[in-house]
Amino acid sequence: MKLVKLIANLGYGSRKDVAWMFREGRITDADGDVLYADDRVEHARIRIDGEPLDPPPGLVLMMHKPLGVTCSRKDPGRVVYDLLPPRYRVREPALSTVGRLDRDTSGLLLLTDDGALLHRIISPRASVAKVYEATLAEDLRGDEAALFASGTLMLESETTPLAPAALDALGPRHARLTLHEGRYHQVRRMFAATGNRVETLQRVAIGALCLGELAPGAWRVLDAEDVARAFGAPSACRA
Incomplete structure (x- = not known):
């Protein structure tokens, strides 16, 4: 070229x-x-x-998405692309988010211009683990781990049950949840199904790729080894 x-x-x-x-x-x-x-x-x-010069096509970025920022190109408020150099918004091929985090969820977000990699990560067949930490409005009941792991939990308006998910209690109102799918507002809806409410939610890992000490709003370019970790087994990442 x-x-x-x-x-x-x-x-x-x-x-x-x-x-x-x-x-x-x-x-x-x-x-x-x-x-x-x-x-x-x-x-x-x-x-x-x-x-x-900026990295060539095949770019993969890891960002700590802050609260109040949306995974969108156009929004009345702040979007994740506002956190990058302006030229990153107009690169060709386009830089896209790998899945989404809603405005009220912070944490690890990947962006890439590699369409094949993007679909490999988000494909249900890949079963890539996404690890979240949540603080809750009420104490855990004690039966959530068994319910989430059962593969039988049906969310309101859904027609198929959720895939098994792993819950680790980190405190009476603090939990880590590992998912292998990504339905709309899934973590919030899962706890709502138990009569609880998520107050804060952060994604701390994708596979074995951890958010670590990356500050809110900060980002870095990933190398091939980093990208490979996204397909690894979840580690004990903490926010």
Whole structure:
């Protein structure tokens, strides 16, 4: 791919804008030598205004989605793309969220421009584990773990029972729940079915990929090893 098209697809501007950046000498290699539009150079060696070029297609980001932010491109309030450099919103191929977290749920969110990877993670066949921590309005009854693990719990307006889920009590009103599916507001509706209410909810892991100490609103690029952990067995991640 020609450098002008490559850089434009990464959201740095239109092809006309990028061509002008070449003419101004703003695009260089890692040694500071000015590059020209027809040069052939490794992606990792390209610099714009002295800064490394954004990662190529195949990008996977991990974000700590804060409360009050939606997983949408268009919303009257703040959206997850507002937390990224503006050019990430217009990359080609587009950067999409891998599943969603609602406005009132915080925690680990993945974004990628790799459609095949996105569908592999969210596909029911993959059975990728998603781990949540919830604080509750009322004390746990004591029978929730058995009920959630039974595979028989039917949520209101659903026609099929939920897949078995694992619950670990972390305190009288604090629980960790591991799901292998992603129905609408599933965690909140599961506890509602037991007569309880979720007060706070955070996703702390996808597979063995943990949120860790990533601050709310912060994000980082994942490497292949990180991505592979998303398909691993859940670890004892904590928020």
